[in-house]
Amino acid sequence: MEDLKKKIREVPDFPKPGILFYDLTTLLKDREGLRQVIDLLTQEFEGKKIDKVVGIESRGFIFAPAIAYNLNAGLVLVRKKGKLPAESISAPYALEYGEDVLEMHKDAIERDEQVLIVDDLIATGGTAAATVQMVLQLGGKVVALAFIVELGSLKGREKLIGLEVFSILTY
Numbered sequence: 051m052e053d054l055k056k057k058i059r060e061v062p063d064f065p066k067p068g069i070l071f072y073d074l075t076t077l078l079k080d081r082e083g084l085r086q087v088i089d090l091l092t093q094e095f096e097g098k099k100i101d102k103v104v105g106i107e108s109r110g111f112i113f114a115p116a117i118a119y120n121l122n123a124g125l126v127l128v129r130k131k132g133k134l135p136a137e138s139i140s141a142p143y144a145l146e147y148g149e150d151v152l153e154m155h156k157d158a159i160e161r162d163e164q165v166l167i168v169d170d171l172i173a174t175g176g177t178a179a180a181t182v183q184m185v186l187q188l189g190g191k192v193v194a195l196a197f198i199v200e201l202g203s204l205k206g207r208e209k210l211i212g213l214e215v216f217s218i219l220t221y
């Protein structure tokens with residue numbers, strides 16, 4: 051895991067002063083690093099009968115399709131407000147200053163489908179919690195949430211009590 055951590059570039063003060071940004075582009079361009087994270091996430095959820103993998107805009111879109119393909123599941127997109135063309139449901143989530151809204155198509159998930167939620171990184175957990183809310187609203191079952199990176203000190207898990215949270219790397 052330390053080898054994988056070395057493949058993630060840490061950029062101080064991006065996008066604003068005081069934020070340490072975990073830049074996964076350096077992992078993505080590394081063929082072994084990319085294969086390793088996709089394989090680890092696939093192995094973790096193989097045999098758990100996942101019907102849909104939900105990817106969160108925008109960096110969740112990098113990983114969710116490969117995992118969905120490997121698990122023989124469908125892919126669902128959670129997008130920022132105003133991007134989805136058909137009838138949608140929405141959930142607000144907290145930003146550092148104020149609030150924004152995530153959306154999902156109303157017909158994206160069927161009742162009782164087994165759902166895996168994927169994003170690149172969990173920080174405060176606000177984005178993930180808003181996504182859980184929409185999956186539950188459509189009657190889906192959240193089997194787990196999966197991330198490449200978890201920022202432990204921001205306690206994102208505490209917004210996801212009772213749910214399985216899997217992350218490959220914790221900082």
Ligand code: AMP
Pocket residue numbers: 069070071072073106107108109110169170171172173174175176177178206
């Ligand atoms: P949160 O809702 O606070 O858990 O934020 C998670 C989302 O913000 C993820 O989609 C990440 O891509 C992004 N994010 C938050 N903090 C960072 C960070 N320090 N480095 C890279 N991405 C981040």
